[in-house]
Amino acid sequence: MSYIKSKFHHPRLPVNDLGLTYRDYEGALSTLCAGCGHDAITSALVQACHELSLPPHQVAKMSGIGCSSKAPNYYLNKAHGFNSVHGRMPSVTTGANLANKDLTYIAMSGDGDSASIGLGQFAHVVRRQLDMVYIVANNGVYGLTKGQLAATADKGVTNKAGELSLFTDIDLCVMALQLGATFVARSFSGDKKQLVPLLKAAISHQGFAYIDIISPCVTFNNHSTSTRSYDYVHEHITTAAIADFVPVKKEITSDCAEGACEDICLHDGSLMRIRKLESDYETQNPMKAITDIEAHKKKGEILTGLMYLKPTASHFHDINNTADTPLNKLSQDVLCPGSRVLSSINDSFR
Amino acid sequence: MSYIKSKFHHPRLPVNDLGLTYRDYEGALSTLCAGCGHDAITSALVQACHELSLPPHQVAKMSGIGCSSKAPNYYLNKAHGFNSVHGRMPSVTTGANLANKDLTYIAMSGDGDSASIGLGQFAHVVRRQLDMVYIVANNGVYGLTKGQLAATADKGVTNKAGELSLFTDIDLCVMALQLGATFVARSFSGDKKQLVPLLKAAISHQGFAYIDIISPCVTFNNHSTSTRSYDYVHEHITTAAIADFVPVKKEITSDCAEGACEDICLHDGSLMRIRKLESDYETQNPMKAITDIEAHKKKGEILTGLMYLKPTASHFHDINNTADTPLNKLSQDVLCPGSRVLSSINDSFR
Amino acid sequence: MSHSINACQAINEFVVRFANTNGTGSASANNMFAKAIIRMGIPVSAKNIFPSNIQGMPTWYEVRISEKNYLARRGGNSELVVAMNAQSMREDIDSVAPGGYLLYDSSKSLSTEGLREDIHYLGMPISAICIKEYQDPRQQQLFKNVIYVGALAALLNIEFEVLKSLVGDQFKSKKKLITPNIYALEIGYQFANRHFTCPLPIKVERRDLINNRIMVDGNTATGLGAVYGGATVVGWYPITPSTSVVEKFASYCERLRIDPATGKKNYALVQAEDELAAIGMAIGAGWNGARAFTATSGPGISLMSEFLGLAYFAEIPVVVIDVQRAGPSTGMPTRTQQSDILSCAYASHGDTKHILLFPSDPAECFELTAMAFDLADQLQTPIIVMSDLDLGMNDHLTEEFAWDDNRKYQLGKVLSQQNLDDIDDFGRYLDVDQDGVCYRTLPGTHPEKGAFFTRGTSRNRYAGYTEKSDDYVDNMQRLNKKFAHASSFLPQAEVNQGKKPAKIGLIYFGTTSHAIEESVAQLKEQGLSADTFRIRAFPFNHQLSDFINNHDHIYVIEQNRDAQMRTLIINELNASPMKLTAIVHYDGLPITSRYIVDNIVLELSANLATQKVG
Amino acid sequence: MSHSINACQAINEFVVRFANTNGTGSASANNMFAKAIIRMGIPVSAKNIFPSNIQGMPTWYEVRISEKNYLARRGGNSELVVAMNAQSMREDIDSVAPGGYLLYDSSKSLSTEGLREDIHYLGMPISAICIKEYQDPRQQQLFKNVIYVGALAALLNIEFEVLKSLVGDQFKSKKKLITPNIYALEIGYQFANRHFTCPLPIKVERRDLINNRIMVDGNTATGLGAVYGGATVVGWYPITPSTSVVEKFASYCERLRIDPATGKKNYALVQAEDELAAIGMAIGAGWNGARAFTATSGPGISLMSEFLGLAYFAEIPVVVIDVQRAGPSTGMPTRTQQSDILSCAYASHGDTKHILLFPSDPAECFELTAMAFDLADQLQTPIIVMSDLDLGMNDHLTEEFAWDDNRKYQLGKVLSQQNLDDIDDFGRYLDVDQDGVCYRTLPGTHPEKGAFFTRGTSRNRYAGYTEKSDDYVDNMQRLNKKFAHASSFLPQAEVNQGKKPAKIGLIYFGTTSHAIEESVAQLKEQGLSADTFRIRAFPFNHQLSDFINNHDHIYVIEQNRDAQMRTLIINELNASPMKLTAIVHYDGLPITSRYIVDNIVLELSANLATQKVG
Numbered sequence A, B: 001m002s003y004i005k006s007k008f009h010h011p012r013l014p015v016n017d018l019g020l021t022y023r024d025y026e027g028a029l030s031t032l033c034a035g036c037g038h039d040a041i042t043s044a045l046v047q048a049c050h051e052l053s054l055p056p057h058q059v060a061k062m063s064g065i066g067c068s069s070k071a072p073n074y075y076l077n078k079a080h081g082f083n084s085v086h087g088r089m090p091s092v093t094t095g096a097n098l099a100n101k102d103l104t105y106i107a108m109s110g111d112g113d114s115a116s117i118g119l120g121q122f123a124h125v126v127r128r129q130l131d132m133v134y135i136v137a138n139n140g141v142y143g144l145t146k147g148q149l150a151a152t153a154d155k156g157v158t159n160k161a162g163e164l165s166l167f168t169d170i171d172l173c174v175m176a177l178q179l180g181a182t183f184v185a186r187s188f189s190g191d192k193k194q195l196v197p198l199l200k201a202a203i204s205h206q207g208f209a210y211i212d213i214i215s216p217c218v219t220f221n222n223h224s225t226s227t228r229s230y231d232y233v234h235e236h237i238t239t240a241a242i243a244d245f246v247p248v249k250k251e252i253t254s255d256c257a258e259g260a261c262e263d264i265c266l267h268d269g270s271l272m273r274i275r276k277l278e279s280d281y282e283t284q285n286p287m288k289a290i291t292d293i294e295a296h297k298k299k300g301e302i303l304t305g306l307m308y309l310k311p312t313a314s315h316f317h318d319i320n321n322t323a324d325t326p327l328n329k330l331s332q333d334v335l336c337p338g339s340r341v342l343s344s345i346n347d348s349f350r
Numbered sequence C, D: 001m002s003h004s005i006n007a008c009q010a011i012n013e014f015v016v017r018f019a020n021t022n023g024t025g026s027a028s029a030n031n032m033f034a035k036a037i038i039r040m041g042i043p044v045s046a047k048n049i050f051p052s053n054i055q056g057m058p059t060w061y062e063v064r065i066s067e068k069n070y071l072a073r074r075g076g077n078s079e080l081v082v083a084m085n086a087q088s089m090r091e092d093i094d095s096v097a098p099g100g101y102l103l104y105d106s107s108k109s110l111s112t113e114g115l116r117e118d119i120h121y122l123g124m125p126i127s128a129i130c131i132k133e134y135q136d137p138r139q140q141q142l143f144k145n146v147i148y149v150g151a152l153a154a155l156l157n158i159e160f161e162v163l164k165s166l167v168g169d170q171f172k173s174k175k176k177l178i179t180p181n182i183y184a185l186e187i188g189y190q191f192a193n194r195h196f197t198c199p200l201p202i203k204v205e206r207r208d209l210i211n212n213r214i215m216v217d218g219n220t221a222t223g224l225g226a227v228y229g230g231a232t233v234v235g236w237y238p239i240t241p242s243t244s245v246v247e248k249f250a251s252y253c254e255r256l257r258i259d260p261a262t263g264k265k266n267y268a269l270v271q272a273e274d275e276l277a278a279i280g281m282a283i284g285a286g287w288n289g290a291r292a293f294t295a296t297s298g299p300g301i302s303l304m305s306e307f308l309g310l311a312y313f314a315e316i317p318v319v320v321i322d323v324q325r326a327g328p329s330t331g332m333p334t335r336t337q338q339s340d341i342l343s344c345a346y347a348s349h350g351d352t353k354h355i356l357l358f359p360s361d362p363a364e365c366f367e368l369t370a371m372a373f374d375l376a377d378q379l380q381t382p383i384i385v386m387s388d389l390d391l392g393m394n395d396h397l398t399e400e401f402a403w404d405d406n407r408k409y410q411l412g413k414v415l416s417q418q419n420l421d422d423i424d425d426f427g428r429y430l431d432v433d434q435d436g437v438c439y440r441t442l443p444g445t446h447p448e449k450g451a452f453f454t455r456g457t458s459r460n461r462y463a464g465y466t467e468k469s470d471d472y473v474d475n476m477q478r479l480n481k482k483f484a485h486a487s488s489f490l491p492q493a494e495v496n497q498g499k500k501p502a503k504i505g506l507i508y509f510g511t512t513s514h515a516i517e518e519s520v521a522q523l524k525e526q527g528l529s530a531d532t533f534r535i536r537a538f539p540f541n542h543q544l545s546d547f548i549n550n551h552d553h554i555y556v557i558e559q560n561r562d563a564q565m566r567t568l569i570i571n572e573l574n575a576s577p578m579k580l581t582a583i584v585h586y587d588g589l590p591i592t593s594r595y596i597v598d599n600i601v602l603e604l605s606a607n608l609a610t611q612k613v614g
């Protein structure tokens, strides 16, 4: 039932550099539960892409299977999307990216999709430093199959059905840091002010960018004892650093106290302005980021914000030394060696 | 061609508490390449099990697929073994362990088997804290398929065929530490003096024990530019702490300098004597262990020895609260509720 | 509007269709409705037609009331439609049979354009009533459903006492909910009596046709069967429609499998990281002598196929429950189909064959699942129980579950320490009894003897690794022998056939069974008599070949596109394809007798035509 | 010993079998031997029979020399056995044909007990010679092999010049190795001349029967075919016997696919973490418009089955190379079989069907692999190339590779930005041309039009998610239409049949082809004439039905236990099983004409017998 919304454009809707309104970045009507965190991620993504003036059709929307993996249908309807199979989005995205390095790959996954069935592929796509934005909508449960515990659920919590989480949670931010991701952040679908700039930064980052977005499942994991409920997260969230994305043209107004800010220049001349909320925060120290995450967990806090950024990251195609022309655009005369070469090859087998 | 070796026992072979000689712990004749590191692991295991006086038939030998996974056929021929499928040993071992908690599960895997195809299962068996010894014979390549690079190969090295390792290596010790393994060590098949006590400790440890054993592939990864060759490892190995296993009865002679030793009492009253070779070494600090490993890597050194030990670890069956009788020994009258119960169940559906 | 249009007339033979929005708690109210009719002694079948989504999408509940005891989906339009979802109102109106009734929420008046003239409209301002009656919006939501059930009681002549007792049972544990629910029922009941001429010409009358049958879904039965079958280890991964098999198993274990002395669990259940791990755990446990299973659906079967090949070749007992759904790929996860037949029978690369069981109702889910554990141990190979979404997730009126306390688990050929002492020549793959089934040993049994190395690679009779052609062929032929031997252990087919066989033979299995009795009756009305053969297991035996040989026209009726069971029959029995006509139904809804009969008749007349021509 | 026993006599028609230890570098020497005979204009086939292990285990190399051009494995014992492995000496002696010759290393004398009287022993103290000649143990090892080749030259009358030129070619790049190798050859050559009566009664004589054929393995051809077919993206995971497909693809790309200007790669190859990821990458690339493939064997096919179902249902072009090995499970990884037919044709749960291609020699591996990329794009579905270990890893004498420079890649129905502007109603799954193949768009093509959401779930013609039964059925039927339509694109079968058909028809495919010409000849000797039909692709077409109808006895010859191709034929063509007799050979070694003919004759006489009786 995913029909497209009314195309009526309010005359006064703000347009971006491409002359597009945010309406041009929307997708089909969501079929998720009213209040689902994933829908908030959707609108944050719409806003981020609009503000970045991304040409919508130059984006590829990738996902696995799950409520979260349905979300790509609800944004950027001018972009192609691929709702693949459960837990295998990373490999499909890898192949798509190998075929055409010029698109922007925004992938949406769930914590079941990535921390359980997809953990191996998650780890290996990080390792391969694929140029993509990897979003996990972290709700601590399997929404689409009605609320079983995910491997990201905190030890000791019970899901709505009363099942107890017996084991320590798998933290995908920590794993991403560990495996060499060049952009790692955690955010909260309930905090658009923090989420939108982080998404803009992740999308602008050339290289592998991971964002873990706590995205409450209102139907199966929003109860009082949950640690992924809106209330709980609002109460226990702390932020290490907020990242503001400053596009190229926009000149920088120094609106922040000494030392509290760090400006990181990105590949295209745009800026990431990091506002440090924790005095001892370091943007480029993955080991420290891991320690901080664990430390806050011990305190019962959820650390969010930008965890790590390597501005001058290399990605798969640099490393592989792939041709500049996307492989899917190479013509037969470039690809096929032809008969003359073949006859000399034949001679090598006589 | 795995026939059993001559059963002739040298009269003067030392016997253990069970009256068994090491011969009773041997397996079929190895079909691995002459000089393969895995054969050294085999003999270390034979010695460790013999010295621990393990009843051979109370051991279950588990493995996946690979040269390393063939190894269980070459030790403990009185124990059952299961050479399963590639990368899936952890799940098979989990099931076996659930069925009978009273056996000792010694699993042998390869770095291809565990760091690539098996990475997801590796991570989740660690998380579930299964009571087992998980050995990875780390040779940086796929031996059985003739030498392709494994995900554990160091970035920048080339395999024998000349293929370059493009990405950062996956370090399974780090991952195990990260995911809550309660015993983590790295060793070298070329250093039996260090390996045997570590194996004894791992086997005696109740809970999940991981040992990463650098085990050179003489055929495909022992060349001069390899970082997994016997020569390279011998030259770059450093040891954080040696673990000596001291069985219950054997009384402790204090043969080591102040502070250089730490004795940890294990569940059964036996001791782990940790000889710290690095002054700032801590046995029970996983985050520090990770930092140390990475630090040594940066220095081009390979850190070995005991990385982490949690003596009072709980394991899956404690957590699951499984019955004391192994599940495979429960009789029908315990398992089957019978007809009376059934008729009341029927009534609930009228 | 509803002046002089003729009205449907029916007593105990009609269909009521509920149109709701999922996630609004309509399920339990609709369920109460179905149960009430059963408690009045009248057979009922109920089909839940729900979306692959959690909240806010249209969902339907189709209740067929049939004193003839025809419990398949009837199909076609419904005599009464309870239209509570504005989203789907248009199609819901279309789904009313001519002369039938539409009960709708008249709080907002129906948009009149294109309204049908040939049906009766029963408007009831349910939302308005709820807003008046209740403050809490959640209650306004929930009691809506209870209220229309109350109205239906009046309209269809359901005994109000029956409803009250049902409410009583339903809220045994939450007593304070009883009064408000009965109150809501009364609101609807009285409103209907006041505003409509009750009862309608379609109504129910008390009968005594239920006997000892129960109303339960197949997955509950399967989970319970696993408990009775002695399963102790489960590795699983959630997937619709199989999820509730394990959830039910777990909840029964929490009641029936806790050691009274210690409070510890006499079972171990692990939600695995994926399906490969799930079946890996079951296989590891089976290897180690515990009864183990996993439950999955379509995509899970594909992912398990490598491991299924291992279990076949390494000869490890394991039970797999496949609750089939509409494929291919992710397909329609909330629709039913029987389309994993081939992928299960021949799961995995290489020459591999698996044993399949085909339950047709919950009672059989219970029985065949329990039996599967015996078969797995006796035959040392995977046993796959082929259920489907219709069977697994819909409630069915079924024989009560039965268990003979004298029944003993069949653990198969497992050698004890004593046995091993008595044997001087143990070989894991020695065909001692010449039935292809060899004696196995469990780890830890004997300090000196019986240990062997289990492997997925070729091995000789003593479990030694081999690449010798003769050893390999010897082993493969023994596996074939074992497979042939298996059919003698398997449940017999259910055959209905007169002394002299009818012209037509119908072969079917699983949930198609529900439509067969009705189909045979309808065929008879058309002067066609038919014998029937219900497959209950694969591999087949001579019974099936005989049935095929004894009939001129055979129809293989199944719920998939590619006639997969027909393929299996032709291939395994060398039956002539010409003789076996496929009747396939694969739109994701349970098959109906109408569909079966129409297609048989169509095919027969076509047949005749060609005969006339040629 | 070898006094008055009669000796094998043969010119250009005999078998030489080499028994070595793997990892001792015998391969290249043995290969040189085979090539030398080819360079003398005489056809040769060479089978490598090696263990699933890296070093120290017995390995055999069987060279059949046949001027009749019979290039299947002949089977039976060999006229000459070069026994260089003490481990397997016993069975190697047994493998000599009566009157045949055993060339062995006499440095240690043979243990005399049980030595055969009926063969000739040619002792040569090779180890001793090497120890005398070389210091470096590695050299002592390697040159052994070269020395016995030298000896064989003398014994079998191989032109020494030919060997020298071969050495020259082999070490083009390492010139300094030429002299020592020729020296080693001479050692052997002279020793043989001095100590044995050369040449033996079995020997070779120059012919001119090779024409433009080349000697190459199928995997090399497949890898090269992928280069010519325009493959740019590869995801793979190592597995014997498919590994060298990708390794060869990679090495050709390093030569032929580097952008001259930038030195950058016009391809991307990823060693994936497993087979699921490998095919996932290929599918992602296919979705995005690149030509992509993966190569695997048995277990990999099982692991890829979920993804194959997605590609079928979501209609994504992708090429999969399956180099089959002996299953089930891990089976015998270094033995050959054709046993993934069913698991590939119907890979994945649900109603799924895949297109298969069956190359029979390296030339066809090249051609069909290149063609597979066109087919995948034209049909928007997976194309599986069914090779096997014998074809893939053994060198075969085959037609040289051919490529027509006018040939253009067929990219199928992909809409450009312009196309989209011209269309006002785009629906990804609209069957515009009524052939079941719809028009697709690639990401990034058009700023406004043509974008859609690809999914493995059910969808309508406009790619919108649907659970409507009609939409679902509509789509499933179109997929069937597409599959039927496909056969017109596929390579034609190779049929040999006289004007009036023979009594017997042989249906075969893949490597079985090598034994067919010889089988037909041998049958003729027995007075039986046979027509032949070589399947080159699935789905089949009327051609095959016609062939079956035109013959009384059909034999389906294949290399698996369960007669999988026969199943496919019966199922897809409704052919009568009674008519199709399976001749199955599945011991892991390549099939021989002897086996085929013996079994046909056996079956025929059995047949006659029963006819007499009944």
Ligand SMILES: Cc1ncc(C[n+]2csc(CCOP(=O)(O)OP(=O)(O)O)c2C)c(N)n1
Residues within 6 Å of the ligand: A065, A066, A067, A068, A069, A086, A109, A110, A111, A112, A113, A114, A137, A139, A141, A142, A143, A144, A145, A150, C237, C238, C239, C240, C275, C299, C300, C303, C330
């Ligand atoms: C191979 C396979 N196994 C299982 C499923 C069933 N399934 C669908 S979604 C899902 C988990 C979804 O959880 P998550 O990824 O966290 O997404 P969420 O719904 O919570 O956003 C599962 C197990 C499937 N579709 N495919």
Ligand SMILES: Cc1ncc(C[n+]2csc(CCOP(=O)(O)OP(=O)(O)O)c2C)c(N)n1
Residues within 6 Å of the ligand: B065, B066, B067, B068, B069, B085, B086, B109, B110, B111, B112, B113, B114, B137, B139, B141, B142, B143, B144, B145, B150, D237, D238, D239, D240, D275, D299, D300, D303, D330
């Ligand atoms: C599903 C599957 N894929 C691939 C293979 C082929 N294979 C056998 S062993 C192996 C890798 C072995 O490497 P590792 O685990 O490191 O063991 P090693 O031989 O190096 O000791 C592979 C890819 C297989 N047997 N099964």
Ligand code: SF4
Residues within 6 Å of the ligand: A031, A032, A033, A035, A036, A037, A038, A067, A068, A139, A143, A144, A216, A217, A218, A219, A220, C054, C055
């Ligand atoms: S079930 Fe949870 S995750 Fe899924 S849509 Fe509803 S709220 Fe969101």
Ligand code: SF4
Residues within 6 Å of the ligand: B031, B032, B033, B035, B036, B037, B038, B067, B068, B139, B143, B144, B216, B217, B218, B219, B220, D054, D055
């Ligand atoms: S190939 Fe390498 S890993 Fe395998 S047996 Fe030989 S040395 Fe060991």
Ligand SMILES: [Mg+2]
Residues within 6 Å of the ligand: A110, A111, A112, A137, A138, A139, A140, A141, A142, A143, A150
């Ligand atoms: Mg989730």
Ligand SMILES: [Mg+2]
Residues within 6 Å of the ligand: B110, B111, B112, B137, B138, B139, B140, B141, B142, B143, B150
């Ligand atoms: Mg390895």
